Amino acid sequence: MNMDNQNIITLDNVRKTFRDFWLRPTVAAVDGLTISVRKGEVFGLLGPNGSGKSTTIKMILGLLSPSAGEVKLFGLSPRSIEARRRLGYLPELSYLHPFLTASETLRYYAGLCGLSRKEAASRTKELLEMVGLSDVASRSVGGFSKGMARRVALAASLIGRPELLILDEPTSGLDPISTKEVKTLVKALAAGGMTVLMTSHLLADAQDVCDRVTIVNHGKAVAEGEVSRLETSLEEFFLAKVGDVKDFRLAPFLGVSEKIR
Template identity: 70%
Template sequence: MEYALAVDNVRKTYRDFWMRPTVHAVKGVSFSVRAGEVFGLLGPNGSGKSTTIKMILGLVRPDGGSISVFGRSPRTVEARRSVGYLPELSYMHPFLTARETLSYYAGLCDLDRKTARMRIAQLLEMTGLQDAADRPVGGYSKGMARRVAMASALVGKPGLLVMDEPTSGLDPVSTSEVKTLVKTLSAAGMTIVMSSHLLADAQDVCDTVVILNRGEKAAEGRIADMGSSLEEYFLAKVGDARNFKVAEFLA
């Protein structure tokens, strides 16, 4: 079977200046994502989700194991041609307008001028940013900046879209919009990998999830097979909530 993304036994340990291990972020994780699937990478904070995503994007070099994106190493230019990335926070050049930002990323995706112009117009319309398209993004609200980031990720029409906490910090309406967008893109054949710790969001949009805990794979399966509540399943796999001693603190 053709997999859009195959992660095989990847390991990553962060080291300090003296090459001493500081954090074992990922300890031999394997999973694969079929083309057209919405795949959720779930786990508590510090479970290795972001490191895994960065390795999928070729930003972080794994210490061991292998990753292939449409059959290629993610560190190659060809593999990056088919990948879009939405980071957790909307990092952008504050001095560019939304249109210029999209034009910049269209250039990086090697789109010709005509295609780029057409696609930028479509994306601005899709994200509802036509009226603000010529204002510097430095003055945008968080939601607007998120929409620009989403449009930037989609401008190259990637085969695989990697989203790091796509709904983090968004209001309920924007969250719902993002979820609808994910479903629409998936229906159009795009493969989506999203990391999240918002289980309700994952349950709504994902076909398959893998749950990471302390850098290891705690569980993997289809959402439909995990019972009615993903949260209960998640807590059973990851462990109880931390017992904050609030009363003691307040006393």
């Protein structure tokens, strides 16, 4: 297989139905979703609240099992140790211990990843330099700004040198300077060959960093394609696909379940 064209994440006609106390189906949070994320790209999973993004991420992480269809990471089950070893994850809310320093936080996660003390110290130093926090390595993260804490959490997700990084709303709640810093880091990671899957409701940020996106609504993919092919802003395109707007300028962007008309 040509590694340049390898799909790192594959969802094949995936469906997730939640049931009530009597095991009766109540809602299909994800309904027939098919997605492929290629090696070395930044892929955006976009959609309004309640569209199925979070459920999809949980299935990719192996935290939920699909009701139907198949989810694969590196051709493996998301619950396999090998797949999880090659994965890094930044949740939307990062729960960092406020009394640990930035350096202690990363060394703690390094220990969870099985690194020796020497490896943990080296990796911690490397990552703090990468995220621009070397000067505050000995400060408690409880005193950090939200942007600084977000960079610590991003560094923690990279401790194990993952091949795939999943970012859930990585710039949510950040000021413009912190947002730019996080986007710059994501671009640098992708340039280094890492595959990145990110969710975001900040469409301008997604347009800045993503190579391709899939837009989901009511658990279904309503459009997917390359951001570079858009003849309008991603925000306008998004509103056209999840709202009632029709715009022929969007035609070059390939629709999945709906043709622009």
